[in-house]
Amino acid sequence: MAKTQFDYLIVGAGFAGSVLAERLATDLNKRVLLIDRRPHIGGNAYDYVNDDGILIHQYGPHIFHTNSQRILDYLSRFTKWRAYEHRVLADVDGQLLPIPINLSTLNKLYGLNLDSAQAEKFLAERAEPVAEIKTSEDVVINQIGTELYEKFFRGYTKKQWGLDPSELDKSVTSRVPTRTNSDDRYFLDEFQQMPLDGYTAMFEKMVEHPNISIMLDVDYRTVKSTAEFRHLIFTGPIDEYFDYCFGKLPYRSLEFRHVTVDKPKFQSVAVVNYPDEHVEHTRITEYKYLTGQVHEKTALTYEIPQAEGDPYYPIPRPQNAELYKKYQALADATPDVTFVGRLATYKYYNMDQVVGQALATYQRLATAEPNSNLAMPVALTET
Template sequence: MRDELNAVGRKGFDYLIVGAGFAGSVLAERLAAGLGKRVLLVDRRPHIGGNAYDHYNDDGILVHRYGPHIFHTNAPRIVEYLSRFTEWRPYEHRVLAEVDGQQVPIPINLTTLNRLYGLDLDEAGAERFLASRAEPVADIRTSEDVVINQIGRELYEKFFRGYTRKQWGLDPSQLDKSVTSRVPTRTNADDRYFGDSFQMMPLHGYTRMFEKMLDHPNIKVMVNTDFKEIRDEVQYDHLVYCGPIDEYFGYCYGKLPYRSLRFQHETVDRERFQPVAVVNYPAEDVPYTRITEYKHLTGQQHHKTSLTYEYPSAEGDPYYPIPRPENAELYKRYQALADATPGVTFLGRLGTYRYYNMDQVVGQALALYKRIEEAEHPQAEVELEEPLARQAT
């Protein structure tokens, strides 16, 4: 590795970016293609794509190594940007939950209520039903407060309490309201998990999209590469760090708490295993939280099918920042260190200790690029506006 770095590092790089997921890869592409910068992109994992990495398994089925990644957004600019590197396959995500011995739609909707309770409600009836069960909470602070305020304790117990306790290792009453606020409740029969205007999957998978994104002569990619091992071996002007911010500072204030996941991948000798891509298991006596079947996501035709069982864990790779006030305060201490560290920018989920969707990470990287671009070419926007104004007149 040292010889390889010496060969390319004599003139150095404009940017060293740590982490080849969405944040690092999008910024690398923009800096290289938009500003002609020389970028070294490194990742300690043996692949690009971060948690969105997908690959064909031994049976030839396209799977997501780190659990299902469903692309959805309401931002046309993010779709336009990513469409430079992929075509799309239409896909609307639907999830079922195993509750009371049957599989019903989650988020809770009209169909969920009618099936669970043997009713024949219409939309107005569903609104009245939920209103009659809701238990108003004056000061909504926790994830428990959010759900009980909307739909009452019984549905909270059936769908949310056990799942949340497994996923986070904490009771919903101990978690910030943002966790369950992400899941809506509907009184119509809309059974889509997301309501975004753009819901599609990369036609040939995420990894192919990342490969095209990073296919630029100004970008050098090194996987199986730990930043700590090369930081003194290569010359660069600016560092963009998409890894855990507490790790960068040697955990000097203690570790930021994360939840991790253990993935159990299986292939079964049948065409279909379950009716939708993801089935949730809220009951606490079931050790996993959900089962994913990837062929629903990819549309692949195959006589076998591949599944992933997800087991939440306190140990392992950091996936989900745990949203509690004391954790936010600890992050602020690290953020103050980051603000006082010249020549380094922190980016992405791990670098900013935020739970972002994929489109939000792309948006964060594009926003950072725009700030860099404007700092280097402050007149560019003015020069662009002038001919447009002349054309309009």
């Protein structure tokens, strides 16, 4: 029995793998086999209509935002958009307060009437300068002091990562700004919107090409025994690819509890955070804010961080970065495999960043293609 022949085997049908499949098939006329161990495309951005007819995100809320016109234009080939600006509240001291901390947060929390200049002075007076900022705790205390750190950051971060912020790299809390104006948008990117018909519909259009074959609910090791290909693109965990030869890279996982509530609205914004470490979940998402769907019921997801399960967040600690470097050296010495995406590079990326990385990877692959093969697909042969 002859094996099916492909130019590229792409492991993982999330953003990185799907973008690369589309580019290689459309621009270079390459024959691509795109596979995923899950029973669906779209990776963590996968969404679907639940039994009550409400569009939800299987793996928690995914909000698209970017400052890159190029990335927006690329994705716009596969979807129309719905304008959406994300807002988040935090349950603190019995109040729902805007997060990131801004002018309104301070005024509501303390019963004040500060303006922006007064808010800047207010925070400066509470800041506790740290001589050398190394940890996530250092970042926040240096900016806004211990009290606000304890109220908004410590418990949430400890639940999210299973570690005290004093044990985590400074990058964790550096991503969350503090503002002294009343802008309560969670993101400030120029482009903020949601795929009009959902992420899964966008992915379906992206990989709808005669040169792309898709296999789901399969392991790539099994596929390797039934398919021939010139080059492997791997978007899964890099330590798994190398059989954990240096040990497992630590990740934080999540449990998603999806519920439907028999009323049209549950909360006043899409996401409410729960910083209290005695509350099991970190946040509750209500999807109708994201999708604009009109329905008599509403769908929620409770997120509960956990140690075991699918890998979602690389744990940012120096020893983990050193372990990754060992795997990166192996990857660099494996020229017939390209490693791309969050799991393959052990780094947290926003969705637009993954798309940007995939597009840049495509350019490198295209440049390396022999000129004689640029428009010549490998024949698909089966017995």
